[in-house]
Amino acid sequence: MSKQFELFVPPPSLPDEPPRPLRDPWFNDATGSFALYQGDCMNVLDEMGAEQFDMIFADPPYFLSNGGMTCKNGKMVSVHKGGWDESRGAEANHAFNRAWLARCQRALRPNGTIFVSGTHHTIHSIGYAMQQLGFKILNDLTWFKPNPPPNLSCRYFTHTTETIIWAGRDKKTKHLFNYAEMKRENGGKQMRSMWNMKPPNKAQKSEGKHPTMKPLPLLDRIVRAASNPGDRVLDPFNGSGTTGLACAQTGRNYVGIERDEEYLELSRRRLLASLGEAEVERLTVAR
Numbered sequence: 001m002s003k004q005f006e007l008f009v010p011p012p013s014l015p016d017e018p019p020r021p022l023r024d025p026w027f028n029d030a031t032g033s034f035a036l037y038q039g040d041c042m043n044v045l046d047e048m049g050a051e052q053f054d055m056i057f058a059d060p061p062y063f064l065s066n067g068g069m070t071c072k073n074g075k076m077v078s079v080h081k082g083g084w085d086e087s088r089g090a091e092a093n094h095a096f097n098r099a100w101l102a103r104c105q106r107a108l109r110p111n112g113t114i115f116v117s118g119t120h121h122t123i124h125s126i127g128y129a130m131q132q133l134g135f136k137i138l139n140d141l142t143w144f145k146p147n148p149p150p151n152l153s154c155r156y157f158t159h160t161t162e163t164i165i166w167a168g169r170d171k172k173t174k175h176l177f178n179y180a181e182m183k184r185e186n187g188g189k190q191m192r193s194m195w196n197m198k199p200p201n202k203a204q205k206s207e208g209k210h211p212t213m214k215p216l217p218l219l220d221r222i223v224r225a226a227s228n229p230g231d232r233v234l235d236p237f238n239g240s241g242t243t244g245l246a247c248a249q250t251g252r253n254y255v256g257i258e259r260d261e262e263y264l265e266l267s268r269r270r271l272l273a274s275l276g277e278a279e280v281e282r283l284t285v286a287r
């Protein structure tokens with residue numbers, strides 16, 4: 001987890017040359033409905049080519065692992081999440097956000113949408129990059145955490161939210177929104193843009209930990225709100241595979257990209273643990 005990665009500032013534009021052949025998946029299932037790729041998402045997306053996905057969820061680096069401290073279970077602990085989360089400075093961070101967002105935009109089908117989560121460290125750059133690239137911003141969702149850790153310095157308001165920007169591929173996108181399902185889920189009233197959800201509980205971490213695992217109910221709602229069963233969903237920063245799990249449980253096809261093998265292993269364990277025996281037998285493990 002403390003592994004250091006080379007600082008990589010990619011070119012902001014898409015490559016001119018034709019896509020290289022797509023690498024073999026690190027893991028896939030026999031039906032082709034669930035695949036994990038190992039590598040930098042920028043390279044893998046360059047290999048994948050255009051208009052492949054109906055929906056994308058992305059939880060990119062927060063760029064906040066810079067020596068700060070936080071409070072966990074009453075103890076002061078480092079916020080260091082890994083080399084991948086260190087800031088490279090505002091300009092380089094923005095160039096990175098613009099580069100991977102451009103690749104996601106190309107990977108989306110014309111009516112496809114993308115959800116991107118972040119804190120104040122990244123979300124303004126992400127929103128600006130989306131405007132620069134011509135995405136159509138649809139909503140900014142607030143994930144409200146009812147039980148945040150206290151602020152140790154007592155010099156700030158307690159951080160208790162994350163923002164998730166939802167956007168269409170471009171200005172012409174006719175986006176899918178499962179309005180009736182969301183309304184039903186909200187007791188017959190329109191679903192609002194603020195969602196009160198606890199961070200992952202012990203059961204969600206039973207197969208292992210990831211420093212920024214998202215709660216499964218959050219991804220479950222996102223996936224059901226903006227895609228249909230059988231649709232193809234991508235998460236370019238797969239982490240512990242929460243998006244994949246939500247897709248597998250709701251009948252969506254999934255592609256995850258992650259560069260750290262430890263997290264690919266965790267994603268595979270989480271997927272297999274969530275499936276029944278018959279379904280596990282159906283799976284072909286590619287390694």
Ligand SMILES: C[S@@+](CC[C@H](N)C(=O)[O-])C[C@H]1O[C@@H](n2cnc3c(N)ncnc32)[C@H](O)[C@@H]1O
Nearest residue numbers: 040041059084212213214237239240242258259
């Ligand atoms: C914020 S975490 C995602 C957590 C995920 N949403 C979950 O629920 O577990 C970001 C992940 O992206 C990975 N990562 C960072 N930079 C990457 C890149 N350029 N390409 C692919 N993966 C990357 C990190 O290893 C980390 O696991």
